[in-house]
Amino acid sequence: MGIDIERARRDTPGCREVAHLNNAGAALLPEPVIEAVAGHFRLESTIGGYEAAERGAAAIERFYTAIAGLIGAAPDEIGYVENATRAWDMAFYAIPFAEGDRILTTSSEYASNAIAYRQVASARGARVEVVPDDADGTISLDALAGELAKGGVRLVSLNHIPTHNGLVNPAAEVGRLCREHGVLFLLDACQSVGQLAVDVREIGCDMLSGTGRKYLRGPRGTGFLYVRRDIVRDLEPPFLDLHSATWHAPDGYVVRDDARRFETWERYVAGQIGLGVAAGYAADLGIAAIEERVTGLAEALRTRLAAHPGTTVLDRGSRRAGLVTFTVDGREPADVKAAAREAGVNVSVTNPIHQGYDPRAEPAAVRASVHYYNTEDELDRLVAALPR
Template structure:
């Protein structure tokens, strides 16, 4: 991996030490240019005409995203963000009273709110799979809960937003498939930092965002829907992109995953997200994963040596997300002081969580990416040591 070239292609690297890639990564110049060039085309000839002019590239974008996750283009839908992609998948599932939904202690708040909504609307049961001794989802507990029967859906995140955990998603897929349960994976924090293959994972549905580790534009995301389950899923709402109006009181849904799309979309963003995916694949996702995890481990070890600092990351495997607290300084204060020195980190938000009783204290979240350097991390921890001293 040519880090110098990659950093030269990332203008933001000259501005800040960017350690908020779990929020929004610095895009490569080529992604920025892709978006801006199309916006300029729209100003010159009009939005509809500009979309017509890039129709082939829009079609190709589905193939690119399919290759990114090991799917075919017909299994990909372009959606404006990961939350909407996840919601479109979740609310398309035909739940019945008494169905069980299994999730994890670290599930995202937006997803948990949908569980609450479904419990009230469909009278389904939402059950949280406990953690194992490493802090990740317990496969033993999951197997037992699946054996009890009635599980309609296993819905978990791949990488939580508030610690370094990587959930054992392949093993979860094997268990869910054996039990006949649908498997919905939220990959918003793993897409772009880990190498993903939906066939290996065994998920039926996967939601992802463009803005985080994929290094795409904000306002972009996508949904993967396995072809074998597509016909069993009815989108929560449809428009003329998702279906054909065949009569006064009838319509036919599209036969592919684009039944989950709407006709109006951020065309420049769709092109930019595909360019970001192609950029990542040109570098190589296995190489990206290796570097991100190594940088995360190095930062985690350096922070653990600072007086008063506690690192909170869990799991047998840990991602590029590193979280910590200090005995005397609040997380928001640390983030503010670092921002003044052009080092970007973030406070892990303290909304209610299924594990909130165990970890109620806000923490600092530092999330590395492959364009970060060891020297940047040394600088960040050195500055932090001075602030904490």
């Protein structure tokens, strides 16, 4: 069964205000998420923050089951973290890298992750190596297999979907290779969870980071971390508090044995509740239906853009997602974004400083990212707003 688009748009107040094609930045929230967050804020304002958390304990716990159900994990393998970057950091910095350990990544890596690689490489003597692309622009599985066969690899880390291109990296195939060689696999899924079917068992990743604000349609300032149960005790979080560990006076402590060892006690409680509601909302619609709708709209937009004079679509990959990047001849991407905004259409501009190792990335481009609540009329509005 497909998605009831009219109902989805009725559930989304922002659809009455703007054609929002910046879902890879932050999607429009649906009413159930808005009400969950606002309702908890109201409760905090009337009975107190600690008391509201006690009363909302069941809703807080539902976050773990909702996220776990969405990505094929167990609730004890999920931790709530304030954003995807911090979730990724908590996993990456928990790995006990040693002198000579190899970290393999891809050319489309996000610059924030690349910075972390370099910091660890400098501090611990690890080596960062970029696996070449295949002809489609995704990570080359043959090249990855060759590098793994050489030995010494501590971690394979890559993005599922990069921030500046519509390609989808072959995560499940990467996971298979990592399992064959007994190598840890960290997947940055901040752009994929909520628009693609993501199953951590099928992918075979050991760790996965995600965000609330993008395709899950959750609140900003929310994220999550998945850590496979079998390895969680091998990872020491880079910092601990009285939630992630238990103090044993006078000089000892015991770290939790589940993924909540990566959490902190203080948190955005209303956001955690809202993110759980967002995950449940997506699951109720059906992630397969969402993926079909999003990828179909994205291809429809690429077709329209390719037919527009002077417009070049930049997306690579044999499989492509809801991010559509393009340039318009003789026009700065920021000017194209401004023209779209004047027409009531939200898009964004990719920033070259955010691109880690990609030798073929454009200095800047327009990024239009669709979601299931968008319509073909909204795609036409964007194309009509483009300068010729």
